[in-house]
Amino acid sequence: MTAVIDEKKQEVINKINYLRKKKNAVILAHYYQRGEIQDIADVVGDSLELARRAQETDADIIVFAGVKFMAETAKILNPDKKVLHPNPESGCPMADMATVEGVLKLKEEHPDAVVVSYINTNADVKTVSDVIVTSRNAVNVIRKLEAKKIIFVPDQFLGSYVARQIPEKEFILWKGFCPPHFNLTPDQLLALKEKYPDAKIAVHPECNTETVKIADFVGSTSQIIEFATTCEAKNVIIGTEVGLKHWLEKVNPDKNYIFPVNADYCGTVHCCDMKKNTLEKIADVLENETNEIILPEDIIQKAKRPLDVMLSIV
Ligand code: SF4
Structure with missing residues (x-):
């Protein structure tokens, strides 16, 4: 039985390898993807590494094995490329907790503050942000900002961790969290x-x-x-x-x-959304070029600004 499954899986991998070469595609995968996806990816990395690689690639197609905001970020940084997301249902519950209206309201209440958004935000929220950070560079980037008051979106726990490292600045934290x-x-x-x-x-x-x-x-x-x-x-x-x-x-x-959990359990430190991408779905989007990330031009331009600020600092 195992041999049959392995054979089937190998067929899917062969198909992916054939298609990525034929179509000059690159497969980027986040560390939280299934092991079998990490094994066939051209690059495995965290949000910052993958954002950089998306910007540098000369491939015609980027298949982004991660959650939606990551594939969107690849498109924002590289708008001329075709970015395909293996499963559009793979979103980030924490990113979905932040809204444009809520961020604009906080900005109005704190006109002297700078909006720093974690890269784990949807494209629309990036458009109303001043700077984007990742968990790797958040302390470094925020320390270098002139502003003394920071609106941090959406992860209250990353935000409070950063705030403890930079006590000289005031933080207003969005109440989002990663389940x-x-x-x-x-x-x-x-x-x-x-x-x-x-x-x-x-x-x-x-x-x-x-x-x-x-x-x-x-x-x-x-x-x-x-x-x-x-x-x-x-x-x-x-x-x-x-x-x-x-x-x-x-x-x-x-x-x-x-690790504190069994890999089959959806819950504590097991992100079910990250696991919605599969080898079969990667082969499928490569073959049919479906699930393309399409963003309006003005969203791309506005969302790119805070990303560029981050990339110029780190
Ligand atoms: S691990 Fe948390 S932050 Fe990352 S995609 Fe899943 S829910 Fe979002």
Whole structure:
């Protein structure tokens, strides 16, 4: 039975390889994608790496295996390319928590503030933002801004983490959150620590504040990769999306990466939206060139400005 499934999967992979070559396409995949997608991708990375690669590529087609705002960002940075999203239903619940009307209202209430939006926002919200940041560069970028008052959208936990690093600035936080990271409690990590007393705990700043406080290391996905694969501890407890396990085991298989969830469970640190892309859907969009990201010209231009500010700082 397994052999039959593997054979079928290999057929899909062969089709993807044939089509990407024929159509000069590149496949970009986020670290939270299924392992089998990471394995066939041309580039695997976090939001910032993928945004940069989308901007640099000379491919004619970009297939973006991530959630919708990521594929939109690739289109905004590279509007002449055809950007295909394998599954349009793969969105980000946290990005959907922020609205243009709400951001404009906050701007009106705080005219002296700068709107800093996490890259995890939909294109329309980017158009009313002054600067975009990722979890890797948020502290660095915001520290360099002249403004003393920051409206941070949409992740209240990343925002409050950044605010603790930059106490000289005032932060107004949008009350959004990432459900998979928010659900991770300190108790879940401490229970694992009891089982592996010598382990280090590394978490993403999208986790809630109480969880962040008990971690040995707090960082973006790529910073967690660097920490987990190079720190002295053999056992590392990881508080971020479970798709990262596949990549960590590839980079340094000699270590034990302990995640608080079973990979089949939709909930704590398992983003079901990220898992809506499949190899079959990638083959399908490559073959039929469907699910193209189409954005109005004015949205592309306005949303690009705050992205360019970020890319000029980092
Ligand atoms: S992990 Fe969280 S922030 Fe990332 S796509 Fe899923 S819901 Fe959105």
